[in-house]
Amino acid sequence: MxxxxxxxxxxxxxxxxxxxxxxxxxxxxxxxxxxxxxxxxxxxxxxxxxxxxxHNFLNETRFAKQFVSGKFKIKHWGKNRIAFELKKKDISKHIIQEALKEISDEDYLASFDIITRKKADSIRESNLYKKKKKFADYFLYRGWESYLVYDKANELIK
Structure with missing residues (x-):
């Protein structure tokens, strides 16, 4: 058939x-x-x-803003990962930049602080260097800026 x-x-x-x-x-x-x-x-x-x-069923700016909001608030992705995923969907750089402005710097850093503290507490590793690597890999994969990740790793993991 x-x-x-x-x-x-x-x-x-x-x-x-x-x-x-x-x-x-x-x-x-x-x-x-x-x-x-x-x-x-x-x-x-x-x-x-x-x-x-x-007929306003399709609007890339609206899509990008909704995408940024969801991935940041629900999945806790950083700006790098969000921008990368939007580029894969062929969204223009201008629209990506405009959508990323929807995340305030205060919210961004506050969210990062909360999730990094939770993650640092959850990593069960006795070797300090391995623990820092696991921590850094986790947040770099999720698109957080490397300077933020490494500073927070040095601050939280001692």
Whole structure:
């Protein structure tokens, strides 16, 4: 049994993508990939993306701000990781910088202080150098600035 892909008319695809965008913020790249998976031709993809932008279903600035907020507050990512992930989604540098401004310096440093103290307490390692390395690796992977990470490692792990 061979499964055939469902084909969509332009209007059906528009409605489906309106629902897709209404459910959660999306970027242009996600919409393009979704439409490609649906088997839409490039001309139809362009028409649908323009329709979504005109009717405010698709807005990359709004997406970037929501993405930054979520990844910072929920996943506790640093600015480097957030910017990297947005670049992977083909968001422009200008929009990334604008979205990162949504995080105040006070909130950023306060959050960093809280999560570093928790992590330092949770690392079960007797060797001081290994403990500092585990600590640093954890926060560098999550996109926190290296000068912050190493200063905090030296402060908390003695």
């Amino acid at each position: 061979q499964q055939t892909k469902k084909s969509y008319t332009l209007e059906e695809a528009k409605r489906k993508l309106e629902q897709y965008c209404a459910y959660q913020e999306r970027c242009h790249k996600e919409i393009f990939e979704k439409l490609s998976q649906m088997g839409m031709i490039p001309e139809a993809i362009d028409v649908i993306i323009v329709h979504l932008i005109e």
